[in-house]
Amino acid sequence: MRREGSPFQGLSTVFVKELADHISSIRMLMLEFLVVVTAMAALYEAISTLRQNTAEDPFLLLRLFTIDRAPLPSFVAILGFLIPLMAIGLGFDAVNGEHNRRTLSRILAQPIYRDALLMGKFLAALATIGISLAALWLLVIGLGLIFLGVPPGGEEIARSLVFLIVAIFYAGVWLSLAMLLSIVFRSAATAALVSLGIWLFLTVLWPMLAPAVAQAIAPADPRYALLGLNDPATAVWTQELLRLSPNDLFGEAMLAVLSPTTRTLGPVFLDQLRGAVMGAPLPFGESIMIAWPQTVGLVAGTIILFAFSYVLFQRQEVRA
Amino acid sequence: MSDQSSHSRGTAPDPVIAARGLTRRYGATAVVDAIDFDIARGEVFGLLGPNGAGKTTTILMMLGLTEISSGEVNVLGFNPAREPLKVKRRVGYLPDAVGFYDQLTATENLAYTAKLMGLARAERARLIEAALSRVGLADVASKRVATFSRGMRQRLGLAEIIMKRAEIAILDEPTSGLDPQATLEFLGLIEELKAEGVTVLLSSHMLDQVQRICDRVALFKAGRIVLMGAVPELAVKVLGAGFVVEVEAEGPGIARRLAMIPGVTQVETLAADRFRMTAERDVRPDAARAVVAGDGALRRLSVDEPSLEAIYARYFQTEATGDVRHAA
Amino acid sequence: MRALDAARLAFALVLLGPAAHAAEAVHDIKGLYLMTDYPAVTVRPGTTTNISLRLQDYGLAPERYQLSVAGVPNGWTATLLGGGQPVGAAMPAPDGSVALQLRLDVPAGNDLAPHTLTVKAEGQGTTAELPIAVSLAKELPAKLSVKSTLPSLRGSPKSNFDYTLSIKNDSGRNLVASFSAEAPANFETSFTEAYGTQELSSIPIDAGQSKDIKLKVRPPTTIDAGHFPVKVNVKAEDASASTELALDVVGEPQLQISGRDGLLSARAVAGKQSSIPIVVTNSGTAPAENITLAGTAPSGWKVTFEPATIERLVPGKDSEVQALLTPSDKSLAGDYQATIRATSRGESASSQFRITVGTSTVWGMAGAGVIGIALLLMLGAVARFGRR
Known part of the structure; x- marks a missing residue:
């Protein structure tokens, strides 16, 4: 039975209201503070490292994103760690919060469909993260201009914009997941706990577990071990398993986009390097092509997780 | 109502x-x-x-x-x-x-x-x-x-x-x-x-x-x-009548007189001078007339409007005994 | 026995050298002598001849001798030179000699009658006379000759043309022959020893002997094919000789390889054949025949050419060939080096191409497809569960 009207009626109203809520919320303020402080620390280290090594580098600006000096990880690595936290913070009580405040049925009694409510919430949270990341991006460019004194080239800007877009989709995956859990669990605390658990598992535990699982699936040939080499089969398995984590996908995509000399993200065999011109930066399009599968993973993950939450939410009863 | x-x-x-x-x-x-x-x-x-x-x-x-x-x-x-x-x-x-x-x-x-x-x-x-x-x-x-x-x-x-x-x-x-x-x-x-x-x-x-x-x-x-x-309708249907009138009066044969009023289905004698009538309509004027006509002293005349609570209670009570089921 | 010993001694003395022998002889003679090596000479009319004379004093006190030439025919000029100047008197030291020269200017004429000139040196009581018989001849035997065994060589503009010349000194004297070569402009010429690399400009040749030298001619590499004469002149004192040599320069192809518009970079996709236009140019002077193309690429790559050979390429023209390059499907994205060679007989040219390998857009499309499927799933969800 076809219902009348657009499923997106009221979407913009929900979007604007949720965006205003997020931006003025203390929770968002705290998350922003956390991200900015750690990112600034990483940037400070990067800038001081770059100012010491005045090597000629056509991609000086991009080095700001990727350079790391112990004990701080690079700017991109910090964002890879903190973006999920932001997304979870914005999404974990999206739906169950409405239930618990008993506002859901009142809002849905207005002339809108649920579609608009869920999509509006999702897009508003994504826009909030997008705004924060864009601000952070401008901050990096600005600091680079001030302290390195090198105007960024067109390709650097393009690559860093790709970074921005991929980062937003990376946030999208975690946001979709958090919203899914906010639909599944009626208690916001449970949803938050489960989201954070998944986050910790995928970012901290999974990188340790994946090699072990790969060993179990494809045990390393002892002949390789004798030579002190890694079994390529095991290495491939390890990498494929690691890629189940959005964190890894984000890291790989960023490696390809922000380090233009990256020629592949998989294990490299020696005969692939024969005749290769080393150290030459890849054209922009080629770097994008290398990062493309990872980006696709993040985009498709965002959409599929959202579709899943959407179906669950649509099938859910309004009454508490 | x-x-x-x-x-x-x-x-x-x-x-x-x-x-x-x-x-x-x-x-x-x-x-x-x-x-x-x-x-x-x-x-x-x-x-x-x-x-x-x-x-x-x-x-x-x-x-x-x-x-x-x-x-x-x-x-x-x-x-x-x-x-x-x-x-x-x-x-x-x-x-x-x-x-x-x-x-x-x-x-x-x-x-x-x-x-x-x-x-x-x-x-x-x-x-x-x-x-x-x-x-x-x-x-x-x-x-x-x-x-x-x-x-x-x-x-x-x-x-x-x-x-x-x-x-x-x-x-x-x-x-x-x-x-x-x-x-x-x-x-x-x-x-x-x-x-x-x-x-x-x-x-x-x-x-x-x-x-x-x-x-x-x-x-x-x-x-x-x-x-x-409407509630009165339901009262008639469930309680059998819609109105319960309590009469407090002294006089001879009041119960009999009250029972003779048209529309009254039942008269209970609660005490020597207290009676409860169940009627299909508001029979207070008739009851007053009947008491006065019998030289009785009418002390109080009250009507209980049909109570939803009574209807509710009665209905679910009869339902529980497996009586009539009123299909909607 | 004693006589034999003396003979042996005499033989040894003879062997010791003419100086000792002469010194012994000096003591036998006494007086003033005017001498020359060749007291009878043949002269060509219209030339100038120098005749070396020596005024020898054996055991006389130093004295001034008046010099004169008698019997000089009409029209001839005879001048006595000493130390390069005309002289009228000489004064040799005791047991010494003074070198003189008689310069004869013989006018051109048909009178070939022989004459006898007498050179006189007159002092206080001592006189020396030397008659010199001068006969005239129209042609004199050559004093120098130069000959090449292989006077005409054929080669490409890039090759060296080496001529072996043999110079013979037919004059009676030891000569120092100097040589030069006349070649067209921009030809490089150099003379070297026959078996050596030292460059020469002159060489001493003993009388009656001959010597071999080598002439190396290098034409400019840009020269067109053709026949070029080179003339070699050899000179020694008044004698000279020359010979004509020839370079027969045949044209030569010269190949060059580049991409279209001179590009040496190309793009290719891993695992997929892509065609790179290659321009083969013949900048040489002769047509190149049967040019074969070959490529050296990283392992696992395939390089073929379409067409695989060029039948003929006229000088100054170019021809485009498609290099069909298939990078290995395991190739990484980014730059690889590949060398492409064109060979025609001895001539070859090669160029290094930088091939930027791109990831197949198939995967890009597949990725877009995955996103598309996800979006379709979302749309399906909206269609099925939407509007509630």
Whole structure:
């Protein structure tokens, strides 16, 4: 039975209201503070490292994103760690919060469909993260201009914009997941706990577990071990398993986009390097092509997780 | 009590809501099981029944917020399963224990609803202000809802319905949890709505309130409407009669005289000077005449209007014994 | 026995050298002598001849001798030179000699009658006379000759043309022959020893002997094909000789390889054949025949050419060939080096191409497809569960 009207009626109203809520919320303020402080620390280290090594580098600006000096990880690595936290913070009580405040049925009694409510919430949270990341991006460019004194080239800007877009989709995956859990669990605390658990598992535990699982699936040939080499089969398995984590996908995509000399993200065999011109930066399009599968993973993950939450939410009863 | 009492049960001349065989099933169990009813314009209609009897599900089906398994319902000429937006634009709904966004003010909360309604900015401000002053919240309009009491929230919910200029107000347990004063104020507001010609659908388990303001009631039990009609009609049907008149008088043969009054079905002698008559109509004038005519001294004459509570209790009591089942 | 010993001694003395022998002889003679090596000479009319004379004093006191030439025919000029100047008297030291030269200017004429000139040196009582018989001849035997065994060589503009010349000194004297070559402009010429690399400009040749030298001619590499004469002149004192040599320069193809518009970079996709236009240019002077193309690429790559050979390429023209390059499907994205060679007989040219390997857009499309499927799933969800 076809219902009348657009499923997106009221979407913009929900979007604007949720965006205003997020931006003025203390929770968002705290998350922003956390991200900015750690990112600034990483940037400070990067800038001081770059100012010491005045090597000629056509991609000086991009080095700001990727350079790391112990004990701080690079700017991109910090964002890879903190973006999920932001997304979870914005999404974990999206739906169950409405239930618990008993506002859901009142809002849905207005002339809108649920579609608009869920999509509006999702897009508003994504826009909030997008705004924060864009601000952070401008901050990096600005600091680079001030302290390195090198105007960024067109390709650097393009690559860093790709970074921005991929980062937003990376946030999208975690946001979709958090919203899914906010639909599944009626208690916001449970949803938050489960989201954070998944986050910790995928970012901290999974990188340790994946090699072990790969060993179990494809045990390393002892002949390789004798030579002190890694079994390529095991290495491939390890990498494929690691890629189940959005964190890894984000890291790989960023490696390809922000380090233009990256020629592949998989294990490299020696005969692939024969005749290769080393150290030459890849054209922009080629770097994008290398990062493309990872980006696709993040985009498709965002959409599929959202579709899943959407179906669950649509099938859910309004009454508490 | 009202002119609608003369209509036969279930039908109304100008129905704003008409349900036919409305059913909602979850798996094999029917939460709402083939109910029929009509609600006339301007009527206050009560939905009664224990928790889980299907009242809220019925309401949600009328708003298109839950699927209709079979049957149909028509709200203001629209099918909520097909055109829920049109229905929701014209119907105000105050859910059970309504909630608002605590961090926003009363005005902001209503403004959000108004934007969802698609009201223009100027109209929005005017309507919100008017609605808030109608429910007596004008002086806290710019306070955050977090500071509001339960009663204020309920009134804010009503203000939302007023602001929407809804033709039908659906109120789900609007007075539960309110103190008596707040309840009275709230019922007053409902009567004001009725006076403006708004059709009110009220779900409650507070029988005395329902009885006070409802023109007609529908009694839900396990997903079915087991009784529907004006309260006096139901009294006749369930209790056998609608009126119980107590007479306190002294005199000879009063019981006999009272029994001879037409329409009286039964006379009980409670004490030497106290009698309880059960009648189909208000027989107080006749009773007074009868006492006086028999040289009796009439000390007190009181009538018990048919109590919904009595009907409710009686009905479920007979039901429990496996007696008549009034299919809706 | 004693006589034999003396004979042996005499033989040894003879072997010891003419100086000792002469010194012994000096003591036998006493007086003034005017001497020359060749007292009878043949002279060509119209030339100038120098005749070396020596005024020898054996055991006389130093004295001034008046010099004169008698019997000079009419029209002839006879001048006595000493130390390069005309002289009228000489004064040799005791047991010493003074070198003189008689310069004879013989006018051109048909009178070929022989004459005898007498050179006189007259002092106080001592006089020396030397008659010199001068006969005239129209042609004199050559004094120098130069000959090449292979006077005409054929080669490409890039090759060296080496001529072996043999110079013979037919004059009676030891000569120092100097040589030069006349070649067209911009030809490089150099003379070297026959078996050596040292460059020479002159060489001493004993009388009656001959010597071999080598002439190396290097034409400019840009020269067109043709026949070029080179003339070699050899000179020694008044004698000279020359010979004509020839370079027969045949044209030569010269190949160059580049991409279209001179590009040496190209793009390719891993695992997929892509065609790179290659321009083969013949900048040489002769047509190149049967040019074969070959490529050296990283392992696992395939390089073929379409067409695989060029039948003929006229000088100054170019021809485009498609290099069909299939990078290994395991190739990484980014730059690889590949060398492409064109070979025609001895001539070859090669160029290094930088091939930027791109990832197949198939995967890009597949990715877009995955996103598309996800979006379709979302749309399906909206269609199925939407509007509630």
